[in-house]
Amino acid sequence: MKKTTCARLAAVAATAGFVMFWGMTPAYALEGSAENNYTVEIREGDTLSEHVYGNNGNPVNDDGDITGAVYMTGGTVTGNIYGGRYMESSRDTHRVKNNRVHISGGTVTGNIYGGHGFYGSSSRYYDIDDAVDNTVIITGGTINGNIYGGIYGTAPKREPAPVQSEGVQRNTVILAGGSITGNIHASDRSGITVSQDNQIILTGSADITNSKLYGEGLNGVAAASRNNNLVIDDWQGTTVEEIRGFSNIIFKNIDLSKDSILEVNTLDKGHFDMVHKSKICIESIKAGDYEEGVYGLLNKAIRWDEDMRPDKNGHYFETIVSDELQQGLSGYYYADRIGGGLWVNEFDNLKVSDADGSDSQVEVSGAVKKTVLTGVYIDETGAAHGNSNKLWYGDETAVETTGLTIEDGLTTNASVITGAYAVENQTASGGKLYIQGNYKGDAVVYAGYSEGGGTENNHVYIENGTKAGNIDLRGNNKNDGASGATLHVGGNGNTLGSVGRLDVISFTGTVLNDAAALSVTDAALEGTAVQVDSLAGGTEYHEGDTVTLLHAENAIASAADSIRVADTIVQAGVAQELTVSASQTNANDIDLTVTSVKLSDQTDLIAENRAVAAAFVNQGADIAAESLDLMSEDYKYGVRTFGAVYGSRSKYDVNSDLKINGWNTIVGVGNVHRKGDANLSWGVFYENGTGNYRTENSFNDEFFRGDGSLVYNGGGAAVRYKKDSGAYYEASLRVGTLNSSMSNAVKDGNGNSYGYDSDSTYWGTHLGIGKLVQSGSGEWNLYGKYFHTEVEGDQFSIAGDEFSFDDVTSDRLRLGARYTADTEKAWSLYYGLAWEYEFNGDSNMKAGQFDAPEQSLKGSTGIAEIGTVWRSDDSPWRADINLKGYTGEREGFSGMVHLTYLF
Numbered sequence: 001m002k003k004t005t006c007a008r009l010a011a012v013a014a015t016a017g018f019v020m021f022w023g024m025t026p027a028y029a030l031e032g033s034a035e036n037n038y039t040v041e042i043r044e045g046d047t048l049s050e051h052v053y054g055n056n057g058n059p060v061n062d063d064g065d066i067t068g069a070v071y072m073t074g075g076t077v078t079g080n081i082y083g084g085r086y087m088e089s090s091r092d093t094h095r096v097k098n099n100r101v102h103i104s105g106g107t108v109t110g111n112i113y114g115g116h117g118f119y120g121s122s123s124r125y126y127d128i129d130d131a132v133d134n135t136v137i138i139t140g141g142t143i144n145g146n147i148y149g150g151i152y153g154t155a156p157k158r159e160p161a162p163v164q165s166e167g168v169q170r171n172t173v174i175l176a177g178g179s180i181t182g183n184i185h186a187s188d189r190s191g192i193t194v195s196q197d198n199q200i201i202l203t204g205s206a207d208i209t210n211s212k213l214y215g216e217g218l219n220g221v222a223a224a225s226r227n228n229n230l231v232i233d234d235w236q237g238t239t240v241e242e243i244r245g246f247s248n249i250i251f252k253n254i255d256l257s258k259d260s261i262l263e264v265n266t267l268d269k270g271h272f273d274m275v276h277k278s279k280i281c282i283e284s285i286k287a288g289d290y291e292e293g294v295y296g297l298l299n300k301a302i303r304w305d306e307d308m309r310p311d312k313n314g315h316y317f318e319t320i321v322s323d324e325l326q327q328g329l330s331g332y333y334y335a336d337r338i339g340g341g342l343w344v345n346e347f348d349n350l351k352v353s354d355a356d357g358s359d360s361q362v363e364v365s366g367a368v369k370k371t372v373l374t375g376v377y378i379d380e381t382g383a384a385h386g387n388s389n390k391l392w393y394g395d396e397t398a399v400e401t402t403g404l405t406i407e408d409g410l411t412t413n414a415s416v417i418t419g420a421y422a423v424e425n426q427t428a429s430g431g432k433l434y435i436q437g438n439y440k441g442d443a444v445v446y447a448g449y450s451e452g453g454g455t456e457n458n459h460v461y462i463e464n465g466t467k468a469g470n471i472d473l474r475g476n477n478k479n480d481g482a483s484g485a486t487l488h489v490g491g492n493g494n495t496l497g498s499v500g501r502l503d504v505i506s507f508t509g510t511v512l513n514d515a516a517a518l519s520v521t522d523a524a525l526e527g528t529a530v531q532v533d534s535l536a537g538g539t540e541y542h543e544g545d546t547v548t549l550l551h552a553e554n555a556i557a558s559a560a561d562s563i564r565v566a567d568t569i570v571q572a573g574v575a576q577e578l579t580v581s582a583s584q585t586n587a588n589d590i591d592l593t594v595t596s597v598k599l600s601d602q603t604d605l606i607a608e609n610r611a612v613a614a615a616f617v618n619q620g621a622d623i624a625a626e627s628l629d630l631m632s633e634d635y636k637y638g639v640r641t642f643g644a645v646y647g648s649r650s651k652y653d654v655n656s657d658l659k660i661n662g663w664n665t666i667v668g669v670g671n672v673h674r675k676g677d678a679n680l681s682w683g684v685f686y687e688n689g690t691g692n693y694r695t696e697n698s699f700n701d702e703f704f705r706g707d708g709s710l711v712y713n714g715g716g717a718a719v720r721y722k723k724d725s726g727a728y729y730e731a732s733l734r735v736g737t738l739n740s741s742m743s744n745a746v747k748d749g750n751g752n753s754y755g756y757d758s759d760s761t762y763w764g765t766h767l768g769i770g771k772l773v774q775s776g777s778g779e780w781n782l783y784g785k786y787f788h789t790e791v792e793g794d795q796f797s798i799a800g801d802e803f804s805f806d807d808v809t810s811d812r813l814r815l816g817a818r819y820t821a822d823t824e825k826a827w828s829l830y831y832g833l834a835w836e837y838e839f840n841g842d843s844n845m846k847a848g849q850f851d852a853p854e855q856s857l858k859g860s861t862g863i864a865e866i867g868t869v870w871r872s873d874d875s876p877w878r879a880d881i882n883l884k885g886y887t888g889e890r891e892g893f894s895g896m897v898h899l900t901y902l903f
Contacts, residue, residue, distance in 0.1 A: 031056045032068050038084075042106065044074030051079040051110070054099060057086045064094040066115075070101045072141065078109040080145070083136070085116040086129050093128040094118075095166070096150075103178065104140040111145040111182070112136055114171055119152040119193070128154045130166045131187075138206065139177040139391045146182040149173040149200070155193050167194030176204035176392040183212045186228050186246075196226040203233040203392050208240055212266075215246035232262060233393065234286055236338070239263045244271030248279045253286035253335065254302060256364065262304040269307075269316045277318040280308060282325060282352055282362050287335040287345040290368045291413045300364040302352070309360040321362060325352035328366060332423050334377045336387045341404035343414075344372035344421055373414040374449075375404030376430050378422035384430060403432040406439055406468070416477075418446040419458045426450060428476070429484070431458035435496075439468040447485035447502070449477045456484030462518070463490025463509070468497070469521070475501035482527070489518045491536065492547070500524035504531060507549055508750050511536045512594065516548035523550060526558035530590060532565050532580060534749020537573015538800025540849045545594040555587040563590060571749035575603055575801040575847040599850035602746045606756065606803065609708055611843035611855040612652050612693070613740040614791045614808040615890070616662060616710050619648065620687045621764050621787050623666050623896070624732045628720040629781075630869070630880045630900050631670055631681050640902045642683060643667040648894035650886065652857060659892075662691030662710070675721070682719040687734065688712065708742040712762065726772035730785075735763040738791060746798065754798045758805065764789035778821040781832070787812040806844040810857065813837050818865070826872050834863040838889060859889035876902040 031053040032038035038055035042048065054068025066084045083099030096115035103112070115134030131150035138147070150171030156164065168187040175184065186198035195216050202208070215228035230246045234253035243249070243264055251261055272278045282302065310317050329350040334342050350366035377385045386402035404419060419431025428448035435445070448455030455476040462468070473496055475483030486504040493515045499505070505528060510517045512535065530549065535541070550556070565582035572578055579596040623646050631642055646664040670683025691710040714736015722728035743755040770783030791808040816834025841857025867882035880898040 032070075034058070034060075038068035040068075040070045042070070042072040042075045042077065044105070046075030046106075048075070048077045049079060051082065052077055053082045053085060054101070055084040056082070057088070057094075059094065064092055065098070066094055066096045067098045069099065072101075072103045072106050072108070074105040074141075076107045076109075080110040080113065081108060082113045082116050083134055085113065087116070087118055094130075095128070096131045097133050099134045100137070101135075102137040102139070103143065107142045107144070109144050112143065112147045113151055114148065114173070115150045116148075117150070117152040117154070117168065128165045130154055130168065131171065132166050132169045134171045135174065136172070137174045137176070137392070138180060139204070141178045143178060143180040144182055146185065147173055147180065148185045148188055149198055151185070151188040153193050165194075167196075169194065169197050171198045172201065173199070174201045174203070174392050174394070175206035175208060176201075176395075177206055179207040181210050183214065184208065185214045186230075187216060188214070194226075195228060197228070199229040199231055201231045201233055201392065202235045202237075205236050207237065209237070210241050212242040212244070213240055213246075214244055234335075239265065242266040242268075244268060246272070246278055247276075248281055249308070250281040250283055251302075251304075252283045254282070254284065255286055255288050256290060256300060256302070257288055260303045260305070262308070264305045264307065267305065267307045269311070272316050277310075277316060280304070280317055280319045282319070282321045284322065285325065285329070285350065285352070285364075287333040287343040289337075289343055289373070289413050290345060290371050292368050292371050292415055301361045302364060303361040306360045310358055314358075319354045319357060319362060321352050321354055325350075327351070332379065334379075334385060336390070337373070339405070340387055340401065341373055341375050342377050342385065342387055344370075344374055344377050346370040370416070371412075371414045372416040372418065372421050372449075373404065373412050374416070374418050374421035375432055376402040376420045378420065378426045378428060378450075380424050380426065382426050402430055403434060405434040405436060406443075406445065406471075407435075408437040408439060410439065410441060416446065416449055417443055418449040419460065420448045420455070422448075422450040422453055422455075425452040427453045428455045429457045433458075433460045435460065435462045435466055435468050435471065435473075436464075437466060439466075439471065442470045444472045444474065446477055447473075447475050447483065447487075454478075454481075454484070456482075458483075458485045459488060460485065461488045461490065462494050462496065463488075465491065465493035467495045469495045470497050472498045473500075473502075475503060489549075492517050494518045496520045498522040498524075502528045504529045505550070507532045507592075508534045509536045510534075510547060510549070510592070511539060512541055512545040512547045512592075514547060516551040516589075518549065519551045519553075521553045522557075523552040523559070524557045525562060528559075528562050530559065530563045530565065530582065532568065532570050532582065532592060535570055535572035535576075535578060535580075536800070537575065537748065538797075538802075539572075541572055541576055541578060541594055541597050543594055543596055546591055548589050548591050549582060550590040552588050556584065556590070559584050559590060565592065567595065571600060571747075573799045573801040573848075574746040574748050574754055575600055575798075575803070575850070577601075599847060599852060600746075603803075603845075603847045603852055606742070606745060606847075607843060607845040607852040607855050609693075609740065609742060609745075610758075610805050610808065610845060611841065611857055612660060613710050613738060614789070614810060614841065614843065615650075615652050615857055616660060616689060616691050617712050617738055617762050617764070617791060618787065618789055618810055618812070619646065619662070619664050619894075620666070620689055620712065620714070620736075621732070621734060621766055621789060622646075623664055624685065624687065624716060624718050624734060625730065625766055625768060625785060625787075626882075626896070627666060627668070627683065627685070627898065628681060628718055628730055628732075630878055630898050631672070631683060631720075636902055637672045637674060637679075638903055639669065639671050640900050641667075641669050642685075642898070642900040644896055644898040646894060646896040648892060650890055650892035650894070653859065653889050653891075660691045660693045660710070662689060664689040670718075677725075678721055678723040680719070680721055682717065684715070684717045686713075686715050687736065688714075707744065708740070710738070710740050712736055712738045714762070722772075726774075728768075728770050728772065730768040730770075731766065733763075733765050736761070738762050748799050752799070756796055756798050756803070758794045758796055760792045760794045760805070762789060762791045764810075775819070777824065778819055779823050781818040781820070783814075783816055783818075785814045787814070801848050804846045806846075808841070808843050810841045811839040813839070814863075816863065820869065826870060828869045829866075830869065831866045832864075834865075836861045836863060857889060861886055861888040861890045878902070 114136040115131035117131035118129035130153040153167035154165035389398040419433035420428040422428035428450040448458035475485030668685025716734035718732035720730040768785040814836040818832030820830035843855040878900040
């Protein structure tokens with residue numbers, strides 16, 4: 001049976017929609033609406049100078065409930081914040097109900113109201129305007145105004161009222177973080193309005209040192225106020241300015257290491273019930289960093305403010321201890337540790353009693369048999385528990401973690417520090433223990449620890465030159481058999497006191513020709529496998545390079561037969577692949593030596609992508625050239641605009657085929673002039689292209705997919721000189737920038753994925769010559785075009801390894817013929833064939849010290865096309881729709897729509 005002292009509070013469900021005001025500075029009230037479920041979200045950068053309402057008087061159901069929410073994660077609000085409000089008298093029933101305000105960041109100068117009812121309701125039976133079941137949660141930020149869980153409601157109706165009012169009931173203020181300087185009210189009311197079952201829950205790191213806490217309204221009648229409670233639940237603080245008007249002050253999850261659980265600067269007993277008495281309830285004790293010993297907690301007292309005691313007549317305050325604590329706690333209990341991990345205690349008949357009912361303390365007896373600091377706790381049922389990371393015990397957004405970090409400044413009474421701790425005969429597994437910084441304490445630390453069972457799958461991580469020379473690290477608390485523990489050593493210069501009972505020591509990110517990866521005083525490696533999983537990138541390695549993996553001041557015990565590094569291939573960064581061997585070279589050292597170095601095959605993909613990026617830029621040159629066809633296809637002179645959209649799916653025959661889906665666009669303005677016996681057409685344009693592709697790569701026999709994108713932006717000019725004889729000459733010039741990026745392109749030896757981002761400039765030109773030949777009602781276009789494009793090189797790094805691209809130069813020759821039928825008609829169909837040859841297109845890349853295999857676009861491509869042209873003497877518009885297919889070096893298809901408008 002699980003035993004825990006953590007009480008759970010019911011969480012109010014968050015509404016699904018949001019109104020978000022990002023970076024705005026409105027000077028008017030902001031309200032939610034039905035479209036967003038009456039929910040407002042305020043974020044960093046917002047500055048709001050007026051009031052904010054989740055729901056400002058809008059019923060959400062047939063019962064007349066006013067329900068809304070405000071979530072604030074940053075920004076500034078100088079007005080008030082209302083979860084829900086209703087502020088008018090009517091013949092109807094309205095309850096400001098189930099509203100929520102959650103502040104986790106930012107600054108609020110005004111007041112905060114979970115629910116704001118109406119204090120001026122008429123005497124009509126159905127005129128009810130209560131504030132019930134509302135919640136305010138503060139987990140961060142700065143609150144300078146007052147906070148109200150619920151305020152104002154309708155006074156009780158005279159019988160026989162068909163609907164009875166509730167007033168201000170069941171409202172909650174949860175203070176779990178942030179800094180609050182205003183007053184905090186569980187409820188407030190007017191006259192004889194009922195105020196009951198409201199509460200303030202004080203927990204976590206909330207700073208309310210200067211705040212006054214009120215359980216009931218300041219303007220009400222005491223007889224109408226009942227059961228308004230202050231709950232102090234594992235609160236890290238101690239002092240508040242003032243408390244008043246609470247029926248019960250309930251202490252939960254008490255930390256026994258605190259000298260006092262509550263101190264109040266101002267306490268006026270006149271604001272407490274003299275006759276019925278306010279109850280001080282000692283409900284539960286939390287696990288913690290307690291000193292062990294059979295008599296460790298005898299004569300320990302739990303104290304609170306000395307003014308919170310009965311007067312000489314026994315009035316005002318009464319102490320009540322829960323039945324559980326009176327009967328005594330025995331067995332294991334656990335609680336979250338601030339900063340990660342869990343405290344686990346074994347209590348032995350831990351009891352709380354009130355020996356003197358007239359003082360302000362209770363007494364604790366019994367013992368703490370064991371204190372454990374662990375990352376994961378496995379209870380007697382086999383259930384595993386980690387740090388809940390809850391800001392308050394009703395926090396349902398928190399994600400549990402099961403790691404424990406040992407670092408500078410850690411001091412503890414725990415006799416066991418471990419990644420995983422299991423009681424009885426359960427198996428301790430799933431532990432993750434991190435040793436960091438410069439830890440000077442003396443400690444025996446376990447990867448896994450089980451009272452009576454086994455241990456498995458526990459891991460310890462040490463890296464980045466950690467100095468922990470006084471830690472005795474053990475795989476488990478047993479004397480024989482496998483421990484199921486792995487020590488991961490990252491980088492160089494790490495120090496531990498001793499190591500033993502480990503199944504595996506794994507070295508990752510080690511730098512060759514540097515300090516020893518791990519130095520210890522003693523190393524007992526019987527049954528321990530030593531392996532190297534990766535080396536650090538960013539450094540050029542060579543055959544014969546070496547490093548000490550493990551150095552022990554005293555002779556290593558039983559290491560020679562357990563080293564698993566013999567002609568092993570290891571990745572260094574993402575670019576280098578090394579063959580290495582390790583051996584125990586003397587009684588104190590295990591050394592690693594490099595026998596060969598080569599370029600990692602996975603980097604070939606980056607070079608291939610570079611070649612394809614250059615090919616994608618070439619497509620822009622094709623569009624620029626083809627735009628001249630439509631712009632100069634008739635003899636109408638003057639200014640015209642033109643634009644084209646070109647979509648394609650292409651595969652290029654580099655070392656491994658890559659498929660690109662892309663869109664290219666061009667827009668521009670031009671003119672057609674008459675020059676002697678010829679027409680001169682010219683235009684200037686802006687061009688853009690976006691493409692994406694998927695890649696497949698492999699590393700350590702694992703295939704993984706990557707995603708790449710290409711974007712170019714540029715501009716240029718094109719010109720054609722067409723003579724009356726049909727001969728024409730053309731040229732274009734383009735210049736722009738190309739961005740090429742990939743995600744999940746390559747991996748390092750630890751399995752981490754990396755991408756890259758490269759920016760280059762490009763320029764290109766083309767020259768063309770052709771002849772238009774009439775053939776019956778149609779026309780032949782015989783042409784030759786030469787395209788030259790250069791893409792500038794670039795340099796970047798991936799995981800510390802330097803990559804550099806050389807310039808890519810492309811030289812293409814295209815020869816083709818197109819026949820257009822019925823050129824005198826509005827719609828003309830055309831089709832054609834072309835042959836293209838790439839003379840260059842070589843892409844070269846260097847990764848670290850190695851040249852990658854050259855990638856080339858060189859080769860022939862066959863092109864077939866079909867399309868239609870539309871033009872009319874009665875319209876300024878011209879259109880060209882074209883489809884092409886490609887085979888050879890480039891395979892795939894494309895489609896283009898080209899429009900021209902004549903002024």
